[in-house]
Amino acid sequence: xxxxxxxSPIQHHLELFEDVFAKSIRSKVVLVDFITNYIIKQxxxxxxxxxxxxxxxxxxxxxxxTYRGATLVEILxxxxxxxxxxxxxxxxxxxxxxxxxxxxxxxxVLMGDYLLSKGLLLSLxxxxxxxxxxxxxxxxxxxxxxxxxxxKSRKLDMDEAxxxxxxxxxxxxxxxxxxxxxxxxxxxxxxxxxxxRDYGENVGLAFQIRDDLLxxxxxxxxxxxxxxxxxSEKKLTLPLIHALTKGPKKEGKEILSMIKNGGKKASxxxxxxxxxxxxxxEYAEEKARSFSVKAKEQIASFPDTASKExxxxxxxxxxxxxx
Numbered sequence: 001x002x003x004x005x006x007x008s009p010i011q012h013h014l015e016l017f018e019d020v021f022a023k024s025i026r027s028k029v030v031l032v033d034f035i036t037n038y039i040i041k042q043x044x045x046x047x048x049x050x051x052x053x054x055x056x057x058x059x060x061x062x063x064x065x066t067y068r069g070a071t072l073v074e075i076l077x078x079x080x081x082x083x084x085x086x087x088x089x090x091x092x093x094x095x096x097x098x099x100x101x102x103x104x105x106x107x108x109v110l111m112g113d114y115l116l117s118k119g120l121l122l123s124l125x126x127x128x129x130x131x132x133x134x135x136x137x138x139x140x141x142x143x144x145x146x147x148x149x150x151x152k153s154r155k156l157d158m159d160e161a162x163x164x165x166x167x168x169x170x171x172x173x174x175x176x177x178x179x180x181x182x183x184x185x186x187x188x189x190x191x192x193x194x195x196x197r198d199y200g201e202n203v204g205l206a207f208q209i210r211d212d213l214l215x216x217x218x219x220x221x222x223x224x225x226x227x228x229x230x231x232s233e234k235k236l237t238l239p240l241i242h243a244l245t246k247g248p249k250k251e252g253k254e255i256l257s258m259i260k261n262g263g264k265k266a267s268x269x270x271x272x273x274x275x276x277x278x279x280x281x282e283y284a285e286e287k288a289r290s291f292s293v294k295a296k297e298q299i300a301s302f303p304d305t306a307s308k309e310x311x312x313x314x315x316x317x318x319x320x321x322x323x
Contacts, residue, residue, distance in 0.1 A: 001313045003045055009306035010053040013062045017049050020067045021074055025118050035099065035111055039078060042094045048073045048178045051314070055182025055196050057307035058299065062186070068122060069131055069181040075119035076135055077174060080142065082112040131181055138177040145169025149235070156256050158236040160245075164205065167212075172204025179203075195298045199311065202295035207318040209288040212237035214322070216272060216281055234259055238287060239280035240271065247278035288319045 007014055025036045052070035056062045084090070085098040086108045092098055100108035123131045149166050152158045158166075179200030183193045216239050236244075236259075244252045255274050258267040275281060295315040302308050 001317060003047070003050070003317070006310045006313050006317060007046075007050045007054075009310050010050065010057055010062065013053045013057075013066075014046065014049065017046075017053065017067050017070050017074075021049075021071045024071050024122050025075060025115060027114070031107075032111070032114060035103065035107070038096075038099070038102075039082075039111075039115075042096050044094055046074070048077050048174065051175060051178035051200065051311075052182040052185075054307050054310050054314075055179040055200075056186040057182075058302055058305065058311060059183045059189075059192055059196065060186035065126075065128065066182060066185040068126055068128055069185045070178075072119045072123055072128075072131055072135060073174065073178050073181060075115050075122070076139070079112045079115035079119070082108055082115065086112075130184055134177050134180055134184070138173045141169040141173035145171075145173070152236070153234045156234065156236060156260055158241055160238065160241055163236070163238055163241055167208040168201065168205060171208040171211075172201045175204035175207065176200035195301075199295045199298040199315075202291045202298065203315055203318055206288045206291035206295065206315070209238055209284055209291070210319050210321060213239060213281065213284045213288065216275060216284075238284040239275045241280075242283040243275040243278035243280035246280075247274060285319075292316065292319045 022040055025039070027033045027036060049070040052073060053062055053066060056066040056069075081093065082099050085093055086100045086105050089100075090098050091101045098108070099111055103111075119135070120132065123129070123135075145166050145168070148162075149170065152162060152166070176197045177200070180193055180197035183196035187193070215237070240255075244255070251274065255271055258271065292315045296312050299308060299311055
């Protein structure tokens with residue numbers, strides 16, 4: 001099942017969300033409004049609004065508060081992408097030139113700040129204070145995760161527990177925010193909110209492990225970023241971390257030395273062979289599946305509905321996708 005099929009139970013709501021999102025980031029300043037229009041053109045897969053809307057539908061039904069929650073998380077996500085492109089010196093985003101490539105870094109940083117402020121005001125103007133608490137926790141975790149990863153990339157001493165903590169903070173935090181906000185928009189029951197938050201956390205972990213795995217097993221279509229193993233980033237992800245614990249220690253030290261020195265194509269090939277030979281691919285695949293199963297367990301007790309089926313399918317989708 002693909003994302004279009006998964007989102008079918010809330011397709012009408014997704015279309016209404018697009019209108020709320022576009023209106024929420026408008027500005028009376030001509031250049032700012034011009035850039036927000038450009039951002040709208042860079043429309044992604046809308047994974048995060050889909051999760052908000054499906055979670056709300058599962059927990060009582062989509063309402064106007066849900067649209068605001070979905071808009072808040074998409075604004076937050078978009079702002080982090082704009083800032084990430086500056087940090088990474090990226091030239092493109094979703095097939096178009098990035099904001100920093102067109103308007104330079106200063107404008108890009110200010111636009112990211114502008115988007116964050118619009119998200120905050122959207123919630124404050126509508127007394128959605130609970131949404132702000134949830135998203136503030138996510139922003140804190142995302143920032144900590146990024147900094148923690150940079151620190152570990154310099155030392156190249158990542159273990160599995162640290163890796164899981166980092167991807168939990170960097171990726172799973174925002175997906176769990178989506179599902180918790182969706183639930184919070186539809187019900188005041190704290191138990192239901194916790195179930196949906198934990199569903200999102202586990203789905204996020206599975207999603208990121210699969211993403212890291214695709215660097216080793218290859219991607220079948222354009223993803224908006226380089227495909228294949230890129231040693232220049234000096235990131236240790238689960239397939240390699242596991243292989244380093246299982247493989248010969250001497251060879252493991254040689255592999256780490258290659259990565260530390262930036263590596264070339266030949267080095268990347270050797271790292272890939274090392275990971276395959278020492279069970280890194282299979283282990284990461286199994287770990288991703290285990291988090292997908294945990295996610296599905298969180299919503300197993302809910303009545304069988306189209307939205308529940310879609311969320312169960314999404315948990316399968318994140319570990320089966322090839323892009």
